[in-house]
Amino acid sequence: SQKIEQNSEALNIQEGKTATLTCNYTNYSPAYLQWYRQDPGRGPVFLLLIRENEKEKRKERLKVTFDTTLKQSLFHITASQPADSATYLCALDISFNDMRFGAGTRLTVKP
């Protein structure tokens, strides 16, 4: 069966450390993968997109890797701040405009 699994429901880290979130998938062959941030009671906000032929993508303090052999994406936030506390969702492209989301990882950055 098709699955998208994000490593843990919750992740707590200390301010200044690097947060690493994992997204694993099975029985999908996405052309690209996206990461979103969702704050409580709000809709998701797009952060980064990485294509299947890209190994790594960076944007400011964010870094995403995509390993199509392992069927895994890693999402890193360096020099984390309390304002980074949110739920982070990975989403796989299924077909044009059609995405499937993971359940998300709730990140808490403690001062």
Place this chain on the structure above:
Amino acid sequence: GAVVSQHPSRVICKSGTSVKIECRSLDFQATTMFWYRQFPKQSLMLMATSNEGSKATYEQGVEKDKFLINHASLTLSTLTVTSAHPEDSSFYICSAPLAGTPYNEQFFGPGTRLTVL
């Protein structure tokens, strides 16, 4: 940037009543919009794809007669939950792709919290 709005942000209704949720793309046109449902601590689940000028496409297991979708214009899609029951209580989110952006980047609305008593 592109903005998608939803109205209302919260609604509480009695069991058996119908509730309409609006999704608007404020500064761009969208021939397609997507409706998702999210239960607490769970993923966004795609319910249906709303198509301007044609019928919506529903995902497997979603009752089209219960969740009526109307894509009235290039900036408005509505989701009507008919004869709502407590199990329909959820967070409903719409999204719209912005043509011309890489991979037609999707912009999400702020969501509508539906509580059915």
